[in-house]
Amino acid sequence: KDNTILAYPEDVPSNLPVFTMDYPRIQIPFEITLWMLLASFAKIGFHVYHKITIWVPESCLLISIGLIVGAIMHSVLEEPPAVLSSNVFFLYMLPPIVLDSGYFMPTRLFFENVGTVMWFAVVGTLWNSIGIGVSLFAICHIEAFGVQDINLQENLLFAAIISAVDPVAVLSVFEDISVNEQLYIVVFGECLFSDAVTVVLYSMFTFVAEMEVVEPEDVFLGVARFLVVGLGGMGFGVLFGFVAAFTTRFTSKVREIEPLLIFMFSYLAYLVAELFAISSIMAIVCCALTMKYYVEENVSQRSSTTIRHVVKMLGSISETLIFFFLGVVTITTEHEWNWGYILFTLLFTFLWRGLGVLVLTLIINPFRTIPFNMKDQFGLAYGGLRGAISFALAFTLPDSIGRKQLFITATIAVILFTVFLQGISIRPLIELINVRRTNRDVETINVEIHSRLMEHTMAGIEDLCGQWSHFYWKDKFMKFNNRILRRILIRDSRAESSIVALYKKLELQNAMEILDTVSGDISAAPSLKESTNPKKTFMAEDLKNMHDLLSKNMYKIRQRTVAFTSKHALPNDDQPREILIRRHANIRRSLRHGSFQSTIPRSQKYFSLPTGQNLGSKYPSVRRRYAGKLLKLNLQTQF
Amino acid sequence: MGATQTHSEYQYENMVGKTGFSTEQIKNLHMRFQQLCGNEKTLRKEHLENIPTLADNPIKTEIIKAFFDKRNQHNNELGSYEEIGFEEFLMVMSHFRPPSIKTSAEEKAAMRKRKVRFLFNMHDTDGDGKITLEEYRKIVEGLLSESESIGQEVARAIADAAMLEVASTNVPNMGPDDFYEGITLEHFEQILKDLEMESRMYVRFLDMNTANLRCGK
Numbered sequence: 012k013d014n015t016i017l018a019y020p021e022d023v024p025s026n027l028p029v030f031t032m033d034y035p036r037i038q039i040p041f042e043i044t045l046w047m048l049l050a051s052f053a054k055i056g057f058h059v060y061h062k063i064t065i066w067v068p069e070s071c072l073l074i075s076i077g078l079i080v081g082a083i084m085h086s087v088l089e090e091p092p093a094v095l096s097s098n099v100f101f102l103y104m105l106p107p108i109v110l111d112s113g114y115f116m117p118t119r120l121f122f123e124n125v126g127t128v129m130w131f132a133v134v135g136t137l138w139n140s141i142g143i144g145v146s147l148f149a150i151c152h153i154e155a156f157g158v159q160d161i162n163l164q165e166n167l168l169f170a171a172i173i174s175a176v177d178p179v180a181v182l183s184v185f186e187d188i189s190v191n192e193q194l195y196i197v198v199f200g201e202c203l204f205s206d207a208v209t210v211v212l213y214s215m216f217t218f219v220a221e222m223e224v225v226e227p228e229d230v231f232l233g234v235a236r237f238l239v240v241g242l243g244g245m246g247f248g249v250l251f252g253f254v255a256a257f258t259t260r261f262t263s264k265v266r267e268i269e270p271l272l273i274f275m276f277s278y279l280a281y282l283v284a285e286l287f288a289i290s291s292i293m294a295i296v297c298c299a300l301t302m303k304y305y306v307e308e309n310v311s312q313r314s315s316t317t318i319r320h321v322v323k324m325l326g327s328i329s330e331t332l333i334f335f336f337l338g339v340v341t342i343t344t345e346h347e348w349n350w351g352y353i354l355f356t357l358l359f360t361f362l363w364r365g366l367g368v369l370v371l372t373l374i375i376n377p378f379r380t381i382p383f384n385m386k387d388q389f390g391l392a393y394g395g396l397r398g399a400i401s402f403a404l405a406f407t408l409p410d411s412i413g414r415k416q417l418f419i420t421a422t423i424a425v426i427l428f429t430v431f432l433q434g435i436s437i438r439p440l441i442e443l444i445n446v447r448r449t450n451r452d453v454e455t456i457n458v459e460i461h462s463r464l465m466e467h468t469m470a471g472i473e474d475l476c477g478q479w480s481h482f483y484w485k486d487k488f489m490k491f492n493n494r495i496l497r498r499i500l501i502r503d504s505r506a507e508s509s510i511v512a513l514y515k516k517l518e519l520q521n522a523m524e525i526l527d528t529v530s531g532d533i534s535a536a537p538s539l540k541e542s543t544n545p546k547k548t549f550m551a552e553d554l555k556n557m558h559d560l561l562s563k564n565m566y567k568i569r570q571r572t573v574a575f576t577s578k579h580a581l582p583n584d585d586q587p588r589e590i591l592i593r594r595h596a597n598i599r600r601s602l603r604h605g606s607f608q609s610t611i612p613r614s615q616k617y618f619s620l621p622t623g624q625n626l627g628s629k630y631p632s633v634r635r636r637y638a639g640k641l642l643k644l645n646l647q648t649q650f
Numbered sequence: 651m652g653a654t655q656t657h658s659e660y661q662y663e664n665m666v667g668k669t670g671f672s673t674e675q676i677k678n679l680h681m682r683f684q685q686l687c688g689n690e691k692t693l694r695k696e697h698l699e700n701i702p703t704l705a706d707n708p709i710k711t712e713i714i715k716a717f718f719d720k721r722n723q724h725n726n727e728l729g730s731y732e733e734i735g736f737e738e739f740l741m742v743m744s745h746f747r748p749p750s751i752k753t754s755a756e757e758k759a760a761m762r763k764r765k766v767r768f769l770f771n772m773h774d775t776d777g778d779g780k781i782t783l784e785e786y787r788k789i790v791e792g793l794l795s796e797s798e799s800i801g802q803e804v805a806r807a808i809a810d811a812a813m814l815e816v817a818s819t820n821v822p823n824m825g826p827d828d829f830y831e832g833i834t835l836e837h838f839e840q841i842l843k844d845l846e847m848e849s850r851m852y853v854r855f856l857d858m859n860t861a862n863l864r865c866g867k
Contacts, residue, residue: 380748380749380852455815455841456808456811456812456815457812457815457816457841457842458841458842458844458845460789460790460793460808460812461769461842461845462845462850463793464709464769464772464789464793465769465847465850465851467707467708467709467713467793468709468713468769468772468851469746469851469852469853470707471704471707471709471710471713472713472743472746472853473853474701474703474704474707475686475698475701475704475713476679476682476743476853477682477685490706510790510793510794510808511794511804511808514807514808514811517811518811
């Protein structure tokens with residue numbers, strides 16, 4: 012709309028305008044919303060045909076859609092919205108992605124393998140960056156490529172950018188085929204912490220790239236800065252995590268704001284770390300790790316679900332948008348293509364990754380109980396895809412870098428190559444070479460009991476030998492945790508054993524199965540019928556007791572965050588809700604019919620007791636001779 | 651000093667063959683053994699019960715008993731010793747040796763069997779080859795005793811459910827009134843087959859001399 016002031020006054024419209032439009036006012040939020048919706052439709056669309064998502068990872072699909080949209084925009088000569096600036100990326104888009112990864116990280120597995128994970132993340136990323144940077148600098152001297160103006164610092168900067176591993180696609184494949192836990196956690200953890208390392212290197216090298224001369228003392232300063240940044244980030248994260256946990260202790264009357272607190276504290280950790288220019292990714296990850304354990308016990312079940320849903324949602328949106336944007340930008344920007352530089356970049360990326368994995372595994376294997384064999388190493392090396400973070404970092408390079416366009420083009424080329432080629436081929440390859448898998452169906456009480464038994468025995472033997480290693484420290488930490496931390500941070504701090512938690516969960520499962528087989532023919536009608544049959548009145552009482560037991564225990568079960576979560580989906584939460592629905596449906600049905608079938612549910616059959624004794628049941632043993640044999644021994648679980 | 655030196659060296663080599671430890675590790679464990687014994691030549695239960703860090707362990711009694719259990723010596727004897735020498739001590743410790751990269755698959759299977767056997771012996775206190783409900787309950791109560799709020803009934807219910815699980819996996823065709831006497835070694839191995847024991851049940855025995863590095867007993 013024209014805002015020019017007219018020389019001559021126009022006719023002022025005398026009537027009230029009935030219909031007006033004011034696009035510029037809403038333009039920015041409108042376009043952002045449209046982009047998000049478009050990306051969400053794309054996601055919905057993928058899952059319509061299930062087979063696609065098995066063979067083609069979601070990131071490929073998102074980039075393809077982005078390419079299509081970019082082509083459309085290019086043909087109508089539109090510019091993509093210039094929203095992806097450095098601030099927007101670092102302050103708004105990156106935190107949700109990292110929080111998502113950090114929150115759903117399997118903690119026990121992580122701490123068991125923390126040495127290996129950090130080794131690969133930190134040393135591996137450094138190895139990659141320096142290796143690629145130096146080799147690229149070497150080939151820059153070749154005149155034929157025409158890239159002699161890129162100096163060492165800029166090469167290192169570029170190398171740091173493309174060392175950020177983002178194996179989103181690989182993780183979902185790994186999870187689908189239940190690859191062995193150690194490989195999974197190393198890939199997962201490496202992704203997360205290599206992002207942190209890359210961001211630190213990025214800021215360091217951007218600073219250095221603008222310096223004229225690099226002194227040797229700057230190298231030492233660089234190393235020192237690295238340590239300060241990493242450890243400082245961790246410290247801040249843990250601090251904020253504890254504060255958040257402590258706050259949730261008092262929120263029992265204001266349940267609605269519990270999720271908000273979690274997000275605010277994590278975000279605050281991120282921002283404060285950014286303020287001091289220390290690693291914000293480390294801060295937010297450590298905050299999430301520390302917080303999760305205590306918060307999930309303090310907040311209500313609904314808040315816990317909300318938190319998990321929202322974390323997943325935000326992370327998913329952010330990642331989707333970045334990939335989408337990648338597709339669009341690929342078509343619409345002007346590229347600077349340089350065959351030599353880009354092909355060598357690709358070559359060096361693969362070369363250094365492969366070498367890196369080999370050398371690093373060779374060094375760390377003696378320290379591991381389960382060493383990585385060649386197949387694991389292959390999975391690790393091949394799973395080194397690049398993705399969203401690299402793209403965003405390249406895109407937001409400062410304009411003072413002379414060859415910024417070349418870097419962007421090269422980054423996009425590497426990302427597209429790895430995501431499409433490796434992302435699609437990794438599934439058949441991993442299945443072909445038959446990587447060692449983990450058996451995940453070990454949720455039996457016996458296994459849990461014996462795991463704990465083993466751990467205590469190990470701790471005891473270690474004490475006996477006077478040779479302390481990880482069982483000892485784990486034991487010590489658990490004691491410290493139970494005695495001090497839990498008392499302070501948790502409102503209702505009764506130490507709950509993992510055995511009891513598992514037991515409750517399995518009992519619930521059992522109850523569900525029983526309800527299934529009985530098919531809802533529990534009759535509560537007899538109380539109206541004045542039946543003299545003693546068996547039937549017994550039924551109503553059983554029913555009432557079952558009601559009480561189930562309702563009492565159903566809301567106490569905390570769904571512990573499962574060990575494996577996919578990047579694009581929430582962990583399976585259906586069980587407790589499911590039992591609620593089934594129970595109501597069954598009870599309702601039972602009030603209508605009057606009969607019942609005499610089915611013997613399979614879980615009823617086994618007595619492991621001396622005859623005459625029952626499992627502490629509240630019901631007299633006359634029940635056992637019952638025709639229908641409903642409401643099994645398992646149900647009278649007393650808590 | 652010379653005579654005893656060669657005597658112990660000879661013994662060490664014998665033990666390397668029997669237990670699979672290296673000579674360095676045996677030497678370290680011998681030093682620890684002598685430290686635990688105090689001034690005496692053999693180890694008794696009181697020596698082990700005096701270790702302060704072990705006091706917090708919920709299954710302390712079972713662990714100590716395991717050292718004196720004759721079955722863990724693989725001699726096919728039953729019962730328990732009053733006091734043990736270094737060889738017996740080492741035999742028990744050898745159950746916790748970790749596998750190395752060089753261990754073959756059969757060796758790993760054998761190691762796993764020994765570890766399962768060790769756990770079985772911990773449960774089966776009367777030595778009849780079966781874990782009965784009472785014995786199982788004792789262990790579970792011991793494990794849960796560190797969480798003060800959990801009462802005895804809960805522990806019993808859990809032990810009962812665990813027995814039910816074993817029964818249902820191993821004897822699927824039991825009638826409703828059959829009596830399941832107890833878990834035998836085969837059943838025990840069956841229910842634990844998914845537990846990765848080789849990788850989780852081990853102690854890293856040090857090769858170097860840690861006497862100067864340790865702070866406290």
